[in-house]
Amino acid sequence: MSATPAAAARSITRFLPSRKDYAGVAGTWRTDLLAGITVGIVALPLALAFGVSSGVGAEAGLITAIVAGLVAAVMGGSPVQVSGPTGAMVVVLAPVVAVHGIGSVALLSLMAGLLVCALGFSGLGRAVAFIPWPVVEGFTLGIAAIIFLQQVPLATGTSGTPGHNTLLAAVEAAAGAASPTVLFTLALVAGVAVVMVLVQKLFRTIPASLLAVLLATAAAEFLQLDVPRIGPLPHSLPAPALPALDPAALGSLAMPAVAVAVLAAIESLLSARVAAGMAGPDGRPTGAYSPDRELMGQGLASIAAGLFGGMPATGAIARTAVNVRSGARTRLAATVHAVVLLGITYLASGIVSRIPLAALGGVLMVTAVRMVSRRTVTAILRSTRADAAVFVLTAVITVAFDLIVAIQIGLAAAALFALRTFASLSGVQREEIPGPPAEGDGHIALFRLDGAMFFGAAERILQEISQVKDVQVAIIRLSQLRMLDATGAHALVEVISALELRGITVLLKGVRPDHLDLVTNVGVIRSLRHHKHLFEELPDAVEHARSHVLRNAAAASA
Structure with missing residues (x-):
């Protein structure tokens, strides 16, 4: 009988922070600090934009990036994962806001967070290991393409249409670009890309993306370029409060909460899995992660965001990629990212508001390109016809539709090909x-x-x-x-x-x-x-x- 409480205690403690989480901080704190500052600045416009696109407002996006980012950094299962609002979540949240109103999002965040926690506690986080390699790489390629396309409005000095397909929004933004603004923004994007590439090759210890953003901002200010900037920011966080628990609202939000939880679980686990295989500036992979703890951390992050009036959060592959490429090694970097956003909210909103959006778009464009390994793509395309077809299909559907549909169809296609092969051996x-x-x-x-x-x-x-x-x-x-x-x-x-x-x-x-x-x-x-x-x-x-x-x-x- 005494073994049961001990087993329960071990089951709970595996989700809690420990000294092992920060074992390497003494040797990596400088790079973690710089990576956290870099990804914090990169995450700022994304958080604001995703909040606006979801219909809950820029402040909710920023709150989510700060609160959820901090909780997931401490409680999550990946040492380099950066969490916050994402573009995939916008697709799910926008209809909910349109039907149930902005006030429903905080309650939805709590409900979805509890479901994600339940998934983590039940051990289903390991199920991501059964997702075939071509599906994961196709998802990664598709995400990289989406990240790149999402920056086209910033690179052309236009505003994208909320809720539109990423590819169509990019085409509309390019078609609506006007001179001379588009010339200035494209020059900033090109400058950022050149600085990042050169610094990465010549000075690996310097955070290339942060330096590129600073130089682009200085150039825009010195030349007085008329380009879109980040703009005004909120100056404080609200006090936490429990949303109104209306039984009718709980019933109507049940299915949306399930959809949000499934999306958060899949996107977070795939992001963590992709990040585990990514190499930092030193060429070394970031290391393993705990899928069950990652789900628990993401669930707690969404709950915390909901208490502060935010929106559901997931692991964000774009910010995670910036984090890794900037040299992050421990969860200190993701923690610093949240602290940077908090500090910006209270202390430096005026200064940061002058950063050109095109500069941030350039950072993410370079990051998106670096996410795709030419060697990996070549290896999959040369493997088998079935694996190549699954890889291409997953990538195309990720761009053309959304992440959940891509994962579903990719898994279905992989399963059908596997069954066909299995049947041929019988x-x-x-x-x-x-x-x-x-x-x-x-x-x-x-x-x-x-x-x-x-x-x-x-x-x-x-x-x-x-x-x-x-x-x-x-x-x-x-x-x-x-x-x-x-x-x-x-x-x-x-x-x-x-x-x-x-x-x-x-x-x-x-x-x-x-x-x-x-x-x-x-x-x-x-x-x-x-x-x-x-x-x-x-x-x-x-x-x-x-x-x-x-x-x-x-x-x-x-």
Whole structure:
């Protein structure tokens, strides 16, 4: 009995912060600090823009980036993940705001956060490991394309249309660009890109993106360029408060909360998984993450954001990529990012409001390009046609539709291709009867089932066995059958019944012990002419088959 409380305590403590989370801070605090400052500045306009696009306002986006970013940094399972409002969440939230109003978002954030916490506590975070590599890389490529396209309005000095498809919004922004503003903004984007590339190659210890933003801002101020800036910011955070718990509202928000929770879980886990494989400026990957703790941290982050009047949060791959590329090694960087945003809110909103949006767009464009590994893309496209198709399909749907649809279709396509391959490895082979031939062996058919007999292969195997002619006894060997499901067992029943109706006696040999309950419960053994027609050894089955043939021959001659 004493083990139960101890096990429960271990189950809870695995979600709590520990000294291990900050074991390497002593050697990385400088790069973590600079990375946090960089990603904090990059996250600022994104948080404001996502808040506006969702319909809840810029302040809610900033609150979410600060509160959720801090909670997820401390409680999450990834050392480099940066959390906050994201573009994918905008797609889900905008209709909710339109139907239920702005006041519903805080309650929705709490509900979705509790669901994500439940997913983490139940251990479902590990399910992301079952997402195939081509799907993950296709998702990454699609996200990189979205991030790049989202910066087109900033790069052209125009404003995107909220709720529009990213590709269409980019095309509209480019078409609506006006001179001379577009020339100034494109020059800033190009300058930022050049600085980031050169600094990354020549001075790896300097935060290239932060330096690029500072230089672009200084240039815009010195030349007095008429380009869009970040603009006015809120000056304080509201006090936390519990949203009104209206039973009617809880019921109407139940399905949206499930959708938000699923999106937050998938996007956060995939972002953390992608970040774990990304290399920083030193060329080393960032290291492993805990999927269950990541879900728990993201759930708590959304709950905290809801208490402060914010919106649901997820792991943000764009900000996480900036964090990693800027040299982040521990969760101190993501914590600093939240503190920077908080400090900007209270102390430096006037100065930061002068940063050109084009400069931030340039940072994210370079980051998006760096997210895509040419070697990885080439390896997948040269692997198999099925994997290449899944990779391209996932990437295209991510851009054309949204992340959830892309993951669903990518997984479905990968599953179909895998089932097709699995089914191709399954089959039925007609074999020669072992040993010296005997009279009447021509009327005995010996079949061996290989691989798996499941719903993807059962029909084909059924057709092949049922086509035998001039046979009196059929021996079906099952010892090489590695997998058998209910559909496959039912197909065996149909095979036996069809052969018996034609007067062919069916003998089964070598039913595996782990399949015995299934074939018994589905009725395979019951479909045999006699329960003794089940054999463990092939010689016994062959001897019994020859005796049947001899009896039939004797009966025919009598």
